[in-house]
Amino acid sequence: MIEFKLPSLGADMDEGTLLEWRVKPGDAVKKGQVIAVVDTAKAAVDIECWQDGTIVELLAEVGQKMPVGTVMATLLEAGEKSLPSLPASLPQGERGGSQLPSPLAGEGLRERGNAPAQRRMISPAARKHAAEKGVDLDSLTGSGPHGAVILADVETAAAQGAAAASRPAVAATTEVPSAEKGAARIAAMRQAIATAMARSKREIPHYYVSEDIPLARALAWLQTANSQRSMAERLLPAVLLLKAVAVTLRGYPELNGWWRDGSFVTAERSNPGVAISLRQGGLIAPALLDAGSKPLTQLMQELTDLVQRARAGSLRSSELTDGTITVTNLGDQGTQTVFGVIYPPQVALVGFGRIVERPWAEDGGLKVLPVVTASLAADHRVSDGHRGALFLRELAELLQHPEELDKEAS
Amino acid sequence: MSRKLSYREAMREAMHEALSKDPRVFLMGEDVGRYGGTYAFSKGFLDAFGPERIRDTPLSELGFVGAGVGAALGGLRPIVEVMTVNFSLLALDQIVNSAALYRHMSGGQFSVPLVIRMATGAGRQLAAQHSHSLENWYAHIPGIKVLAPATIEDARGMLAPALADPDPVVIFEHAGLFNMEGELPDDWTVDIASAKVRRTGKDVAIITHGGSLPKVLAAAETLAADGVEAEVIDLRVLRPLDTATIAAAVAKCHRAVVVDEGWKSGSLAAEVMARIVEHAFWELDAPVARVCSEEVPIPYAKHLEDAALPQPEKIVAAVKEMLG
Numbered sequence: 001m002i003e004f005k006l007p008s009l010g011a012d013m014d015e016g017t018l019l020e021w022r023v024k025p026g027d028a029v030k031k032g033q034v035i036a037v038v039d040t041a042k043a044a045v046d047i048e049c050w051q052d053g054t055i056v057e058l059l060a061e062v063g064q065k066m067p068v069g070t071v072m073a074t075l076l077e078a079g080e081k082s083l084p085s086l087p088a089s090l091p092q093g094e095r096g097g098s099q100l101p102s103p104l105a106g107e108g109l110r111e112r113g114n115a116p117a118q119r120r121m122i123s124p125a126a127r128k129h130a131a132e133k134g135v136d137l138d139s140l141t142g143s144g145p146h147g148a149v150i151l152a153d154v155e156t157a158a159a160q161g162a163a164a165a166s167r168p169a170v171a172a173t174t175e176v177p178s179a180e181k182g183a184a185r186i187a188a189m190r191q192a193i194a195t196a197m198a199r200s201k202r203e204i205p206h207y208y209v210s211e212d213i214p215l216a217r218a219l220a221w222l223q224t225a226n227s228q229r230s231m232a233e234r235l236l237p238a239v240l241l242l243k244a245v246a247v248t249l250r251g252y253p254e255l256n257g258w259w260r261d262g263s264f265v266t267a268e269r270s271n272p273g274v275a276i277s278l279r280q281g282g283l284i285a286p287a288l289l290d291a292g293s294k295p296l297t298q299l300m301q302e303l304t305d306l307v308q309r310a311r312a313g314s315l316r317s318s319e320l321t322d323g324t325i326t327v328t329n330l331g332d333q334g335t336q337t338v339f340g341v342i343y344p345p346q347v348a349l350v351g352f353g354r355i356v357e358r359p360w361a362e363d364g365g366l367k368v369l370p371v372v373t374a375s376l377a378a379d380h381r382v383s384d385g386h387r388g389a390l391f392l393r394e395l396a397e398l399l400q401h402p403e404e405l406d407k408e409a410s
Numbered sequence: 411m412s413r414k415l416s417y418r419e420a421m422r423e424a425m426h427e428a429l430s431k432d433p434r435v436f437l438m439g440e441d442v443g444r445y446g447g448t449y450a451f452s453k454g455f456l457d458a459f460g461p462e463r464i465r466d467t468p469l470s471e472l473g474f475v476g477a478g479v480g481a482a483l484g485g486l487r488p489i490v491e492v493m494t495v496n497f498s499l500l501a502l503d504q505i506v507n508s509a510a511l512y513r514h515m516s517g518g519q520f521s522v523p524l525v526i527r528m529a530t531g532a533g534r535q536l537a538a539q540h541s542h543s544l545e546n547w548y549a550h551i552p553g554i555k556v557l558a559p560a561t562i563e564d565a566r567g568m569l570a571p572a573l574a575d576p577d578p579v580v581i582f583e584h585a586g587l588f589n590m591e592g593e594l595p596d597d598w599t600v601d602i603a604s605a606k607v608r609r610t611g612k613d614v615a616i617i618t619h620g621g622s623l624p625k626v627l628a629a630a631e632t633l634a635a636d637g638v639e640a641e642v643i644d645l646r647v648l649r650p651l652d653t654a655t656i657a658a659a660v661a662k663c664h665r666a667v668v669v670d671e672g673w674k675s676g677s678l679a680a681e682v683m684a685r686i687v688e689h690a691f692w693e694l695d696a697p698v699a700r701v702c703s704e705e706v707p708i709p710y711a712k713h714l715e716d717a718a719l720p721q722p723e724k725i726v727a728a729v730k731e732m733l734g
Contacts, residue, residue, distance in 0.1 A: 125664045125695040144696065145734035151664055151695040 002053055002075040006038065006060075006068050017065045018072070019280075020183065027055045029075070036060075036072065037280070039312070046279075053077050062138040121148035133158040134187035161187070189282040200344050204259075207385050208339055210375040211392040213399055214360055219370055221402035225296075237355060238329050239300045241372075243405050245327055245350050246270040246292035248395045254383040255376075255391060256324045258345040264382045269293070272350075273323030273343065274303065276310045284310050285343060287323035296406055330354055340377040347379035348388075350395075412593040420566035420594065421559075421583065422451050425489065428573055429459050432487060435573060436463040438474055439491030448493050449529065449588055475501035475526065479509050482524040487573050492528040495544045495582065502547075509578040510553030521576045525569065531584040531621040531671055532719055538707035541715075543671040545620070546678040548580050549649040555579045556649040557602055560623040562592035564646060567600025575602070582648070584621030584671075605652035607659070611639035614729050615659035617682055618669040619645035622720055626669050629725035638729060648678060656682060657689040664695035667728050669720050674702035696732045701725050 006016055016038040023035045034046040035055075053075035060072040122137055126149050130137050135157045137149060144150035218240055226234040249256040249270040257267040270292050273285035286306050291299055306319070326349040330338050336356060340349035353373045360369040374395060378388045398404065415423070428435045437452055437459075443466040446453035456464045467474035471492060478490035492498045498505070509522045532541035549556045555575060559565045565583070572579040579602070608623065609630050618626045623644050630640040643659050645651065660666050666686055670679035679700040686698050704718040 123664075123695040124692045128692040143734070145732065148696070148734075 001056070001080070002051060002077055003071045004035070004049065004073040004075055006066055006070045006072055007047065015065055015067045018060045018062050020062060021058055023055050023058075023073075025055050025057055029053055029055060049075075051075070051077070062136075121146060123148060123150050125151045126154045129154045129158070133161070134183070134191075135161065136183040136187075138183075161191070186280055186282065189278075189284075193282060196343060197341050200341050204342050204344065204347075205380040206342060206377050207380045207388065208375060208377050209385055209388045209392055210337060210373055211389075211396050212358075212371050212373050213396040214362070214369045214371050215355055215399065216367075216369045218399050218402045219355075225406070233297060233300070235296055235300050236303075238331065238352075239296060239303055240399070240402060240405060241329060241352050241374075242272055242274065242288060242291055242303070242327055243294075243296060243299055244395055244398050245325070246272055246288075247405065248391060248398055249325065250292060251394065252383075252387060252391045254387060255348040255378055257347060257382075258324070259347050259379060259382060260345050264347065267324035269324070271322050271324045273326040273346070274306060275326055275328040276307055278311055284320070285323060285326050285328075286310055286319035289319070289322060325350065328352070337373045337375060339375055342377055342379060347382045349377045351375040351377070412595040414591055414593055415562060415566075416588070417562055417565045417583075417590045417592075418449065418451060418588045420562045421569070422453070424566050424569040425452065426455070426458075428487075428489070428569055429455070429463060432573070434485065434487040435489065436465065436481075436486060437489045437491065438465045438467055438478060438481075440467055440469060440474075440493055442466060442491055447491070449585070451491070471497050471500035472504060475504040476508070478524050478526070479504055479512075479522055482509075482522045482578075483512065483520055488524055489569075489573070490524065490526045492526060494540050494585075495528050495530040496539050496542055498526075498528050499544075505548070505554070505578065505580070506551055510551050513577060514553065522578050523573070523576050524578045525572045525581065526578065527581045527583060529585045530582045531586055532703075532708040532715060533586040533621065535710055535712055535715060536585075537710040541708035543620075543703070545582050545648050546672050546676065546681070548582075549651075549678055549681070551649070553577065554649065555602065555647070557581045558620040558646060558648050559583065560587060560620050560644055560646070561608075562590070562594050563598045564600055566594055567598055568602055568646075571600065571602045582620060586621040587624070590624065602647055603652070604647065605643050605645045605655040607641060607655070608644045609640065609642035611641035612663055613638045613640065614665040614667060614732065615641045615643060615656075615663040616667045616669060616725065616729070617643040617645065617656060617659070619648060619678075620671065622669045622671050625720060625722050626725060629722040629729070632722060632726050633729055636730075638733065640729065645678075645682070651681065651685060653685050653689055656685055657693075660686050660690040661693040664693055665729075665732055666694070666698045667725065667732065668698065668700040669725055670700065670702050671720055672702060673705045674700060675705065677702055699728045699732055701728050 018036060019039050020037040022037065023029055029035055029049045029052065031050060031052050033049050035049045036047045038047050056074045056076055058073050060066060060070065121142065123144065127137065129151055133154065135154050140149050140153045140157055142149035143153050219237065222235055222237060222240060253266040256270050258265050269290045271287040271289045272291050273287045275283055275285045277283045288299065288302055288306060323346060325346055326340065326343045328338060328340055328349065329352045332354060334354045336353040338351035338353055340351045342349050355370050355372045357368050358371040360367050360371060374392055376388045376392055425437060429437065437455065441448050442452045443456040443461065443464045452464060475490055478488040481488045492501065505526065509524055512520045512522050530543050530545060545556060545558060548554060555577065557568050557572060557579060559568045559581065568581060572581060609627060616626050616630065626642050630642055633640050641659050641663050643656060668679040668682045670677050672678055674680065679702055683698045683700060701720045701724050703720065706718055708718055709715050
């Protein structure tokens with residue numbers, strides 16, 4: 001019998017919360033196979049099994065927080081036979097006649113020696129409704145007889161989930177108790193994205209413009225700047241692009257703000273929302289507050305912190321509601337161009353594709369330069385394509401003078 | 411418009427009408443003629459229709475039920491009255507081996523358009539040999555229809571379609587209902603195919619039949635005072651069961667209690683529960699419960715008899731335990 005223990009995933013990890021089991025008793029697992037997802041202080045992490053075997057019993061429950069080293073599951077090694085008797089953890093009452101008064105209580109236990117020790121009582125109607133609504137039964141507390149999860153519990157949870165999905169931004173993912181993470185969180189996130197994006201395409205008349213921006217000067221400047229910085233302080237191109245957007249927006253207030261109740265409200269500061277994709281699927285766009293007036297070093301620190309906290313689901317609500325524009329940066333993994341969908345009530349989205357070397361004609365000659373394609377999706381109710389085009393041209397020009405961006409800081 | 415009459419009067423009217431309309435119909439049984447019927451259902455019939463059509467029989471269920479089978483085979487439309495279901499066991503061979511099987515055994519050449527009426531149930535201190543509920547014995551048998559009128563309307567209306575049916579029909583009349591009075595609407599219509607919703611609710615479906623119906627309706631009123639709305643289903647037809655109506659009520663309420671005066675082991679309640687599990691499992695929000703008679707011979711002493719039978723208090727308690 002193998003005991004599978006919660007591994008330490010770094011010097012700073014001393015406990016984790018089980019978000020999801022990817023296996024069930026009886027499953028054969030291979031070395032390297034992901035068998036669980038655990039939320040650490042920083043992010044949800046896929047936990048791999050380090051040995052071939054067959055799952056016997058899942059001891060940790062979804063939502064359970066446990067110290068590193070806790071036995072999460074037991075496995076049989078290849079060739080090892082199942083124990084002839086029931087696991088010792090089964091309550092005595094389940095070995096003979098059931099002591100529980102309800103016929104549901106002991107369901108299946110006596111026949112299934114390998115089942116988890118405590119089978120929860122969940123009514124068939126609750127199971128069916130939960131499946132339809134995408135409600136995670138493990139996150140529910142039963143209010144029925146003998147603590148059974150009944151239909152009303154699922155309906156309450158589904159109603160709360162729907163209410164969360166209708167709140168502005170993807171705020172459903174903030175401050176969720178750990179027990180409700182996992183499937184319910186993913187379902188709520190998907191619902192929130194669906195609601196926001198459908199509303200965007202339904203209500204916002206998008207127009208799109210794009211511009212190829214040579215980045216030779218910007219990247220050269222970054223390289224120089226980074227050569228004097230420690231590894232932890234190095235600047236990424238993304239932070240330069242974010243800063244450039246925030247600064248350029250000062251001259252284009254019609255792109256920076258919110259469409260509310262039939263009219264446009266300009267934002268005083270520019271808080272670009274940074275689109276961050278999450279490991280378990282979905283994305284979130286928390287804002288870098290007042291990015292235009294912060295030094296690049298500070299902005300870099302804040303961006304790193306924001307990404308980590310977004311993935312750990314520990315964002316502050318202001319970061320989710322105060323974005324004045326969204327910036328999506330596909331980075332190294334992306335395509336060259338992205339056409340964004342505006343995140344209401346914002347009125348614009350700036351997209352950066354992958355930085356690639358391309359042939360570039362300049363000063364009567366042909367060069368090979370790193371180039372990024374910047375696009376703007378904007379709300380035609382508020383601004384026109386001409387102004388949108390001017391914004392991108394000005395952004396391109398600003399990025400030819402990266403030192404100006406750093407100067408802005410001081 | 412409607413008029414008030416008792417279950418007994420409704421049944422008497424139904425038979426009077428059948429005897430008046432169709433010369434092939436006749437009534438046969440113990441004490442149906444000169445005595446006017448054990449329960450006075452045929453009072454005055456002997457004078458009105460004569461001894462050929464209102465026939466007193468010897469105390470031999472095997473004999474006179476068999477005679478009824480023969481009369482039906484010969485083209486008549488007999489109504490055979492058996493004093494209680496307990497005594498009908500003497501006629502089981504005629505009903506189960508003969509009446510129910512002739513269509514099958516004759517390759518469809520013979521049918522047995524026979525109606526057998528029998529009293530059932532307890533509650534009148536008649537002791538064990540006169541008080542049992544064995545509807546489930548008959549509801550088990552292919553080839554016969556089994557009816558359980560529990561309302562004035564059904565007492566008045568079920569006999570005619572039963573007589574029109576080409577196959578044997580057994581009608582169970584719960585003795586506790588005979589003095590019940592109620593309104594019969596002028597425009598009543600009655601079928602012998604469906605279960606009926608006698609009270610609408612949303613929190614629990616209580617499924618019952620026969621003499622337990624008034625008890626269930628009383629329990630539903632008590633529950634309503636506590637904010638629990640029970641839907642009450644009257645099975646009416648015990649074979650073939652109207653599974654769709656049962657499943658619909660369970661799908662609506664997500665909880666079900668079956669109330670049956672029979673003993674629970676091998677009962678009609680067990681069959682209804684099985685249908686619920688087969689057809690509405692995913693709608694259930696709680697284990698199905700039942701209230702049946704205690705598994706003892708029905709006692710003579712009043713307090714013991716009351717304790718042995720389903721009562722409104724027991725039904726209320728079962729529902730409340732289910733709701734937690």
